[in-house]
Every structure is written in C-alpha cells, then in structure tokens.
Amino acid sequence: MSIGVIAKLTIKEGSNQAFEEKFSELAATVRANEPGNNFYSLHKSRTDNLSYVVLEEYVDEAALAAHGKSDYFRAIGAELGPHMAGAPQVEYFDGV
Numbered sequence: 385m386s387i388g389v390i391a392k393l394t395i396k397e398g399s400n401q402a403f404e405e406k407f408s409e410l411a412a413t414v415r416a417n418e419p420g421n422n423f424y425s426l427h428k429s430r431t432d433n434l435s436y437v438v439l440e441e442y443v444d445e446a447a448l449a450a451h452g453k454s455d456y457f458r459a460i461g462a463e464l465g466p467h468m469a470g471a472p473q474v475e476y477f478d479g480v
Contacts, residue, residue, distance in 0.1 A: 386422065386479030387448050389440035391472045397434065399467035404428075406467070407438075410460040417456070420447025434469065441479075 395403045407426050414424045422441040429435035442448040451457060 385444065387442045387445065388477035388479060389438070389442070389448070389474060390477070391438040391440070391474045393436045393438065393472050394469040395434050395436065395467050396469050400428075400433065403436075403464065403467040406460060406464050410457070410464070413456045413460065414451065417454070418447065418451055420444065421451060438472075 404426070411424050411426065414421055418424075420443045422443065423439065425439045427437050427439065429437075440451075442451065
C-alpha cells in the first residue's frame with residue numbers, strides 16, 4: 385500500500401530564494417536515490433509567500449523509513465533549518 389505525505393512548511397521572511405534552491409537540491413537527490421519514492425514536490429501558497437507544502441508518495445513503509453534515515457536527507461534538512469520559521473507539520477496518508 386502506498387503512503388502519502390503532506391508536510392506544511394513556513395519559512396522566514398526573505399528566505400524564499402535560498403530555501404527553494406536548497407529544497408530543489410534535496411528533491412533532485414531524493415528522485416535520484418530513492419526508487420521507492422513516487423514523487424517529491426514542493427509547492428508555494430498563492431496567498432501566503434512564506435507557506436509551502438511538500439507532497440510526497442512512497443511505495444511502502446520501508447521506502448518512507450529509508451527516506452527519513454538517509455544521510456543526504458539529514459544533511460540537506462539541516463541546511464534548510466535556518467530558513468524555517470518553525471517545525472514542519474507532517475501528515476501521513478494511506479493509499480486507497
């Protein structure tokens with residue numbers, strides 16, 4: 385059963401360009417190294433310039449776990465940290 389993830393992110397004022405560039409690097413790395421990831425995509429709100437969501441889908445729990453444990457996710461995630469206005473709000477969904 386596939387697993388969907390929606391992560392809501394709020395960034396700091398003035399961080400859009402740096403955040404988007406660093407996230408683009410992360411997304412490319414995920415796509416290149418995680419065969420169990422079906423998609424990993426960043427979207428910016430049309431009404432709030434500081435609000436983003438990440439839409440993700442994994443083939444199973446093992447693929448989701450591998451994503452969170454990867455060295456590059458942890459490293460690039462740490463580089464995204466200074467641009468964040470708070471912790472992400474993450475919700476998990478089961479494919480139907």
